[in-house]
Amino acid sequence: MSLLDTDKIRRDFPVLQRNVTGGHPLIYLDNAASTQRPRAVIEAMDECYLQYYSNVHRGIHTLSEESTRAYEAARETTREFLNAASAREIIFAAGTTAAINTVARSWGDANVSSDDVILLLISEHHANIVPWHQLAARTGCRVEFIPIDENFEISDETVAEYLDRLQPKMFAFAAASNTLGSEYPVQRWTSMARQHGATVLIDAAQAAPHQQIDVQAWDADFVVFSGHKVCGPTGIGVLYGKEAMLDAMPAFLGGGGMILNVTTEGFTTHELPEKFEAGTPPIVEAIGLAAALKYLTAIGMENIHAHERVLGERADAGLRAIDGVRVIGPTADKKGGINSFVIEGVHAHDVSQFLDGRGVAVRAGHHCTMPLHQSLGVTATARASCYLYNTTDEVDQLLVAVADVRAKFARSGRRRRTRRPVE
Ligand code: PMP
DSSP states (O other): OOOOOHHHHHHTOGGGGOBOGGGOBOEEOBTTTOOOOOHHHHHHHHHIIIIIOOOSSSOOSHHHHHHHHHHHHHHHHHHHHHTOSOGGGEEEESSHHHHHHHHHHHHHHHHOOTTOEEEEETTOOGGGTHHHHHHHHHHOOEEEEEOOOTTSOOOHHHHHHHHHHHOOSEEEEESBOTTTOBBOOHHHHHHHHHHTTOEEEEEOTTTTTTSOOOHHHHOOSEEEEEGGGTTOOSSOEEEEEOHHHHHHSOOSSOSTTSEEEEOSSOEEEOOTTGGGOOSSOOHHHHHHHHHHHHHHHHHOHHHHHHHHHHHHHHHHHHHHTSTTEEEOSOOGGGBOSEEEEEETTBOHHHHHHHHHTTTEEOEEEOTTOHHHHHHHTOSOEEEEEOOTTOOHHHHHHHHHHHHHHHHHHHHHTOOOOOSOOOO
């Protein structure tokens, strides 16, 4: 059992000190949707706005040079965080969604035709489904899904069978599922896909916050994640791409910053990474992201992962022990800190609302994984997701509250639904 010093960590997160509904202390277990920010991130962004903010790359004046240095230093911090070979492989995008759309548009339009297959997992987030459906509408390619088995798992044999049979042009999958919590063997599946000649994109939105990532070891062509899920700001994310891939791809968005030359006849594109960063980039957000990555790295990604495993296992075991509760996900040893569940006879939105009354913030809905929910025959789940600042005591309070929901609704025999599904 390996736990972080949460007393110390929690002092870095001012929002965690507040009370919510009914004066209950906040128990924030909605980290898979978005995380909170430590002071270090807020202060780095404040410092930029208060001391040296200016547009980057354009001006030959002190503030512009200072902002450019900080922006490019953020790129270098991100390169280190991912262990990318070069900072040219790090593109700042608006988030995971924007990064996947960039690949689907730029790589997809240039490389995919009507005979091709894009292979995904059924558990993918809509951000890693819809851009491929859109590509299919443009090119006529097919989008295929690998299902999960009755234990919510996907075996190597199943992946191999789909790769053999479909010979996909692209295999795009999440390193960790935002609903099931499953952590997938990225390196192994990437290597299997490569042997079939597939290009590989890893959605690391739920992996980057929680595990050590080494993009060179993973060997995928693209790896994407979002700032707001790693204690960083909203409005920024990362598109890592192998330099040769990005070099060969046409620019996606056109505008200032991504050009070398523009004439009345046309334009030439800048080198990497600017080629994919049209317009004024998210300067302060990049600086905040770098502060977040440094903060997490100082604590240690492996320590964070171990901490969440302890909390995740405790929540998983506790939920499974409550009569009428069904955990929607594999066993704890195959998951991180995410636990989705349904309570017999109680809608997930009622669960979430009841828990909110105890100060416990969880998410309810389809979590942007409608195909997964459809395949499981459930419309909505409640999801408790832990992060480095959560404690075993908070997990225990979640479990007490879930048991109380179950008891209350079983007693009243009611089936209610109070809120429209959101997300
Ligand atoms: N993929 C996964 C696995 C996610 O969990 C999320 C966020 N819920 C996304 C993609 C989309 O990320 P964003 O909304 O930051 O673009």
